[in-house]
Amino acid sequence: MKRVLTVLLVMLLALALTVGCGGQQTPAPSGEEGETIKVGFVYIGPPGDGGYTYAHDQGRLYLEKELGDKVQTIYKESVPEDQESEKVMRDMIDQGCKIIFATSFGYMDYVEKVAKEFPDVAFMHCSGYKLGPNYGNYFGRIEEPRYLSGIVAGLKTETNVIGYVAAFNIPEVVRGINAFTLGVRSVNPDAVVKVKWTNTWYDPTKEKNAAIALLDEGADIIAQHQDTAGPQVAAQERGAFSVGYNSDMSAMAPKAYMTAPVWNWGPYYVEQVKAVMDGTWKPEAYWGGMKDGIVELAPLTENAPEGAQEAVDEVKAKILSGEFNVFAGPIKDQSGEVKVPEGSIVSDEEQLAMDWFVEGVIGEIEK
């Protein structure tokens, strides 16, 4: 009897912990019922990753700050990209959410399914491509600030080998590597970008070890498409320099970090929530760039080379005015053949399916 009771107690404890640690709710702001709109955020990682989810959470906090007591937000962290996400969204709607932001690619089909069941709830899905009467998608052209960060790295490198710690070989990451490499070679045609795949978004030690491998092979700058600061730490330890991602990483590697392409979701979230409140919201496929303010290049630190600020500012002005496109030809592929002829631009559809490297990238895309 005693034993059965203990087992039961342990199981209850485990259950309480799972439930207790999972959902988190911000306190309800004071305000009249009906005036407050409730917004739910579904996160792929913990807001404490200091990277991707952190950036989304900063957007959520910005939304709360801007709209004050007119908005109430709830979020659920580390939601897997499977049926669990469907349950989480239903739960949020049960709690009164009228707007759902699902912030990772894998939630796409579940968003569509739940959206069809709740036509009066507005759904916005990050990085997907599905569009319906009450669900849209949104993402940003992070390639633009990535190109600019490439300029900084290209000017800084002395060994002309730049290491790039990459997550998965999907078009989003490939696009980033290409944009970065084009930026590097626009100022330093002799430099190459060496790519190592980790097949992780979030494993600080593994990603650090990938950077160490690149440094051992002669890289003196480390760039990354990962959600942790592991690679930055590796660069600092070896006295090399680094380009971050997602958010300002200067605190994590003050002696190495030069700049980072970063997300700025806040203004977009405010705009969308306001539109829903005004009744003017329409689902769309949003793919904003630097001119929309959704992506940016973090301020250059003192580690950045001389002249980098000027070089970056010049191209940035052209991007903002629409004069310059990162994927405008001529662009050569790895074998040196012209892939994009002069005068043409890689279309959005082709960018979303990009599976080839530009000239100057050392690495393979496993197919």
Add this chain to the structure above:
Amino acid sequence: MDGVLTVAFLKAAIIAGTPLLFATVGEIITEKVGNLNLGVEGMMLMGAVIGFQVAHVTSNPLLALIAAALAGAIGALIFAFLTVSLRANQVVTGLALTIFGTGFSSFMGKGLVGIKLSDEFSASFTSIKIPGLGDIPVIGEILFNHDILVYLGYLTAILIGLYMYNTRKGLNLRAVGENPAAADAASVRITAYKYGHILLGGALCGLGGAYLSLVQVPVWQENITAGRGWIAVALVIFAAWNPYKALIGSYFFGGLDIIGFRLQGTGIQISQYFVDMLPYLMTIFVLVIVSLKKDRKNAPPKALSEPYFREER
């Protein structure tokens, strides 16, 4: 890979294997005393966050390491109380401990996210070349030019090995894990042995976690272990519950953890997914071999995961 890169790879493998070594040796002691603690991941995370917290506040490496070991031991104490005193199911308790430890570290680490430990703190963990041994070509560079915790790892595995196989207490410890009734009859204090060694095992797991958060990536990020606790559980089987074999196994698994990107770009095409599978594949392979050979020496402790009731005979 040429010679220089191979040496660099092997050196990096030792570093990658060190957190695994601490956790594996800790789990070996725990299992040798007859308790299967699946809370390794949780205890590592508890050690990682408390060690980091103390390091951040005091900048004292010794205090940070002691705090990390204590945090792991406290996790183990919960496990010991439930499984030894209350005789709860060990698997369920261990899993609950992992969930608890993960939540605990995220909770404690809320205010630490993105904070980097001071440079003077990290300076205590720079590589120290051992005079003499460190000058041996190749081997010296790979084995004897590391930070102090790597050496502590060597020492721990060897000392625990000596303790287990060459002392009276070690014999008693193994007896408790094999046949607690017999050990009890020989007036070995079962409960004390179980508590003591489970706590020691937890402390080592805490140190393994601290190696990740204090030395490898001294910037706090949630879930810094990313599943290494489970690798350690597999390693215990791989090492056949032997601390000396754990020494080799940990560095081998550490090497497997990082070999993927070392091979990329050398022309050798191996899918990263296959490489990620290898540690578990190896463990299954070893399990099959051991089961086929029916070798008593490599078998798990006989009373593993069985609660001991003195009256029940």
